[in-house]
Structure formats: C-alpha cells, structure tokens
Amino acid sequence: MKIGKIKFVTIAMACSFGLLACDKPHNAENAGKEIDRSAEKAGNKMDQASDKLSEQAGKTGVVLEDSAITAKVKAAILGEPGLKSLDINVDTVNGVVTLAGKVESQANSDKANQIAGAVAEIKQVRNQLEIR
Secondary structure (H helix, E strand, C coil): CCCHHHHHHHHHHHHHHHHHHHHHCCCHHHHHHHHHHHHHHHHHHHHHHEEEEEEEEHHHHHHHHHHHHHHHHHHHCCCCCCCHHHHHHHHHEECEEEEEEEEHHCCCCCCCCHHHHHCCCEEEEEEEEEEC
C-alpha cells in the first residue's frame, strides 16, 4: 500500500514539473527529458524499497522460525524427567541452538544435547552447559 502511494506522489510530482517547464517557451523538450529522469529515479527508488521490504520479510521469517525452534526445544527439555529445565537456557539463531546454564551431571548435559538435537528444524546444537 505504501508503494502505491509513493508511485502516485512521484507521478504527480513529475507531471507538475513537466507542466511548469512547459510554461516557458522552447522548454517542452527539456520538460520531457526531466519527466523521464524523474520517472527513472522514482522507479529506482521503488525497486530499492521493494528489495528492502523483501529482505526484511526474509529476516522476520528467520526470527519467527528461530523462536519456534527455541519453544520446541524448551518444551522438550521441560518434559524430560530429571532435568532441571529452569537452569537450562535455550537460544536459537539461524537454526543453530545454543544450550547454556548449569546441570548436575555430564549425563544431564548429554541428555539435553540429545533432546535439542531431536528437533527436526535445527541445523546444529552448541552445548555450553556447565557441570556443577
């Protein structure tokens, strides 16, 4: 919707410049060239804006996907008897899960790592859990 408004304003401005230039004798050709340049600049700006929107949308999708992975890993760890899940922090960036915090044994660290690794969408697990 914003891009539609930008197009309208740009076209209106280009036409205004053209009409102003036509008031002067022998400037119709220059006005036409100016309108062409303005339209080209507007097109370039719209392309850049569209590219930025697409890029931001892609980043937003990654963030949402990472949040979903984090929630799945936390839920799986929470459901595991014997793990103190409140002592385990889970963070996900670009599909890579990082486990941090403290656990009571190497077996619990390994179990948390295994649980996180079982979530289908993740690319890698970084186990930074400390043994108390």
